[in-house]
Amino acid sequence: VNFGDFSWFRMNIDKIRFVGGFARAGSVSPSEYKAARPDPISEFGIHIAQHMNEDHESATIAMIANQIPGLDVSKAEITSVDSLGMYVKVNRTPRASDQPQQFKLRLPFPREAKDR
Template identity: 40%
Template sequence: MTISSARKHAGPGPATDLPPVPEPTFAERTRTLVYLGRTASLSTLSRKQSGFPFGSVMPYGLDDRGRPIFLISTMAMHTQNLQSDPHASLLVTQQDSEDEPLGASRVTLLGNVLPVPKAELTDARKLYLQRHANSKYWVDFEDFSFYRMDVVDMYYVGGFGVMGWVSASDYDRSQPDPLADSMAEIIQHMNADHKDALVMLARTFAHMDSTEATMTAVDRLGFHVRLKTPEGMRGARIAFSTEVNNQGETRKVLVEMVQHARSQIK
């Protein structure tokens, strides 16, 4: 996987002379966000009111290239819209985001939503049911069919001031972050049991003093914290001392970083 510095507009944090902290690319973050999601907002082009977008709540599965798979009924308005014009967008938002929703990550995928080819239906069915087991009760109804979005472009927003386009080819070559399935547990554990350690890590590695620190995101290269400082709420990213690939490695690196931070206290 590649590493990039995020493109940013002016953000809420203070300017510093510190070098950029390595982060996953927008393509990797998009792939991770879509992987973690289960339900999104699908916008199709209305047949009734030409040119107007028509929004629908849409559960989805994913194939091995990260393309969304839908199980939809011919009676649904969005299906009728797609049969008339396959152009659509899918908005996937960060799950369980707290506080300010505009600070959460989200991505809009643009593409053509078409029926899954007959030769690929078995795989599509299996992948979809892995995510939505209850669909087994209606998956074989005659009016339901599998559709798939062939993504042509996407726009990623990583919170305040972090945004940019992601090409379909970059997305296709990326994989979900190795911590994707455990990041929620890591964040919950750190915020519940190690808030003092987060304050210490922010002081040592981000050079920011705070009275309270909350981990808001984590990936193989590092993590984000939201800090309560005398100047107000601030955000910071802290790099891991070494890249991690699973929950056990993450715990080991965090323990080592906390030990280092404590050794710096005079």
């Protein structure tokens, strides 16, 4: 590349620390980082989420009820999908309150998805 303000750099990785937000952090070894591969589902995740949200919200609510008995959800919107599961934004009104709550939860798949 022949730009005056452009340079190539090489990094020698000694250690890696992942900070993914509130209560989501961890360490990765250089060999784990080098061996990492893109998630095979992530390319299609947004399309899967859009389809499920538009046509199958009741199925998403049923999956939540199956995995988290007693959690009464009135609305569920899939926000992301990967090979190990999905994140879902849910709305619910607790029985002891009239104040609705909204939060995100993770629904793991029973086994890793290899393709769409």
